Amino acid sequence: MAKRKVVDKQVSILKFCRTGSGHEETLKKEVTVIDLVSDNEQESLFVCDSEEELPYQEERSTQFACPVCEVDIAHLSLDDRTVHVEACLVNPNTKKVLYRRIKTTGVVEQTKKKCDRRPRPPIPDEKILSFENHTIAVDAFCYAPHPAISVYLLTHFHSDHYGGLTKNWDHGSVIIVTPITRNLLVYKFGVNPDLLLSVDYNQTIEVPHTDLKITCLDANHCPGSGIFVIESPGLRYLHCGDCRINKPMLESLMQIGRFHKIYLDTTYLNPLYNFPKQEIVIDELCKLLQSKMETMQFSQQRVIDFFVDRKPQKFLIVIGTYLIGKERLAIKLAEALQTKIYCNEEKKNVLSQFGWPNLDNLLDTHNPESCQIHLAALPKLNKDYLAEQLKTYSRHFKAAIGIRPTGWSVRYGKPVPSLDAMVAAESPEMVYAAISKHFDRFREDNKARVLQIPYSEHSSYRELFYFANLLEYDELVATVSPHNQDEQLAMLREFKNYDRLCIENF
Template sequence: MASKTTASGRVAKAIMRSPSSKQKCILEFCKQKDDLVEATKEVIILDDDKGDGGKIDDKDNKVNDHLTVIYQRSTITSEIVCPICNKPLDHLTVEERMIHADECLSVVSTLTETIGYTSMKVKREMEIEQDEEGREKKKIKKVSTKTDTPARRPRPRPPIPDHKILQLGEDKVAVDAFCYDSDDSIHIYILTHFHSDHYGGLKKSWNNGSVIIATKITAKLAVHRFKLPAEMFLPLEYDQKVRIPNTAIDVTCIDGNHCPGSGIFILESAKTGERFLHCGDFRINRHMIERLLKWGKFDRIYLDTTYLDPQYSFPKQENVVGAACRVLCEKSQLKQSSQKRVIDFFCRTGGSPPPSEFLVVIGTYSIGKERLAIGIAEKLGTKIYCNKQKAETLKLLEWNDLERVLETNPNKAKDCQVHMISTRGMNKAYLAEYLGQYSREYKAVVGINATGWTFQYNEANTQLGSSSKGGFESPNEFLNRFVDPIQELQIYNTLKKQFQFRNKQEREKDFFLSKILRVPYSEHSSFRELFYFVNLLPSDQIIPTVNLNRNDENMRWINMFKGYKGDLDLNRL
């Protein structure tokens, strides 16, 4: 018996002396026998209100209320503590020690899973503090591990390209150059019109220049959108000559026929006598050329060459509007489908009219394409619906013809057969979803995708074509093809074909749900119009401003226009 007691005492002493032995085997302390050795009677306090951890004689009749755990033993062989929490376990049986060990192990595994991951941004440290009553309180302290790295520098902006800088003597003016790096020698800027590819870079904090020249409407749109101070703008009325402050330059703006508020700008230097014309984005017409001819010869013309390609000799705007209205009116009046939908039998309540054949949805930019929408709405005898956000912009245009047919009340949208939406919605899936809102009033939806890219002139070729007499055409013979405009009847036949059913299923059902009509309506000048413009307007130098990656091709056509030997009549433009 004594040997056993001695062995167990040696094990207990080894456990107390070697901290590492606590981690050898948890079952070591669980299997020891409860052999008693006489000892003085004591009470061990693990935590008291003073935190001194002393011993209290058992003669004390009062026990502090704040004692958390009191272990009382009359006899011990040696002190056995839990290797996890370091609590004495001598008073527990073997089974109780096993339970205690399992509980401690489960707590440790849980803590490991919970706080084992440390964020790369925030490091959590455990601190033990005492509250006002002396009780230990665990507190997690967040310590940032971020290093003080310098802020990422914004990517440097490129310098203003040469074709956007107009220099007349010592004075410089930058045109549509708001997204480029500032130039200390330039303080005057021109905004030709309010399209994003021209006002890009303009924002409330923009301060590269002191004055922005624009038409009255464009200035209002910029102030409204970017909250810029109105004092920053020099607003121009059409055909009004104004001296630019602190320069010797007089500027005059003429209607650019592109979008509301667009302009082409004539700059004249009182010192050098130079006269420049910057076209921005524009759509040439007879009235514009007649007015420019009164100015005489230009030293430089900065030309919008977006469609300087013979494939894009699309029709005049008025002819396109006329043909589109004719097709839509015919298709709206004729019976498009003989098949009735299930919803038609349930929606005909009271004296409600039957559903119309189709809803016309026109894809538009923030501004632009309004003339096409007005023309179609007037022919169909309906109003134009757009959301309130777009309507706020359109009201700044001060366009009486547009305001007269514009409807912004969503409750009345169903009564408007023409709607204006963003060009991003010009796909069949979106249009079919859009129609769902008005399926009681309309059977189908027709989207109008109005752009010059949708029309190609079949008789044109970028290379000089073969002559019917053999050999190749001369430049004059080739350009003769573009003297006369495309007739409205040709446009009508092209649009009418697009209304044909596109597959066998539609033909069998005599019905389509959504269709996109590609209308050759553009607000840029066509190849034919550029031909007239360059040939009739005298100038020393013409500088292309678009498609500069193929500038050699641009100059080839410009030189060919200038060298044309035939007679061009403005009345045929």
């Protein structure tokens, strides 16, 4: 397998204040370790195989305070910042949540940076959308106030986009959000609802006191994520936030017409990440697990099976998630296996903000032993964690399978040799065979296994190929790793010059 190239992820969003000359002090703090999914405060979130961690480059020290506990977390990587903030969200009463290697004594040494005296940096140019009479800032809540900007836009509720936004944030007069993002901001951060202007999918609104119109489409990323068409007389921009391109999205954008500028999520603009369509991965995973439930046999009879009233099920399935995200996968699997989904009360309260009746009806917070699907924190989903879960529920399940749905840890197949090879999508049969091959490594003497699947909520290399080719635009801006614009734009221009694509083949 090719060696993984270390890359920046969403660097433009995380370039905060430069390191100041302020002094630092080393303090000993009592550690409270919070589980993203359960309320158990004894388990470490730092249970993560090194090869599964998100790729990143060490960033320069900057000012970035957690929006919940207000501790400076600028020294953490993007992945650890996300873990920290989401842990605080699960238990907002925790005063300090530290993410270091945990010592057995429960005490760690941490350098606490005094960041409140350093001024915030100005909003980067790539986060400012300028029109003739008005200016909008997108996902730019951790920067200094801009005298000409009163309208802000939050594309979705992930910490690398809402970073800096708290209930006391007052840099603008309005924040444009989707209804789900609005609910989450109010529920988790206590943001003033009067500050939030909601725009639903396939809806167009006028921004008060401006000549701007904003249309929102489903970004197919996480619940409440949107791509936004912003228009003023004579100009039309598209900001994609984070998105997973699909056929309905492309068809809607093609009907809108030409864009003067498009800001595109280029997270997977790399031929190594040519993974299959999201819906195909979900369908084939469901088929595989249904098949294994019916056909897989365990040759060795367990002693405990003679003492239980109800015959144990073959598999406990644990799906790795973040605070929000991966819900579509959990819903489809639960429906296919005709089971409910177990999570704790706080997780259920978060998911209830979506307003999805089909999800609400599947959730169970009281009977984990009767739910074949459990939700767990993605960073801690490994064999040891699964073994612990299997031990806990050994009377009810014979084996445990962890589902790690992420594009970062799975390189599906080989890099595509040419653009011609990406015109046709991979067949469901090929996807089934690939996932099945990974599953077949499951051994009876090791009844806890993590199954990696190429399920991503960012666009694949092939999907970016279609997007850049089929849409009409004057300028394309890559929102990931903006320092690497020239290289990314050269690749996107190569996509644009390909003349044998059509939406029917997507």
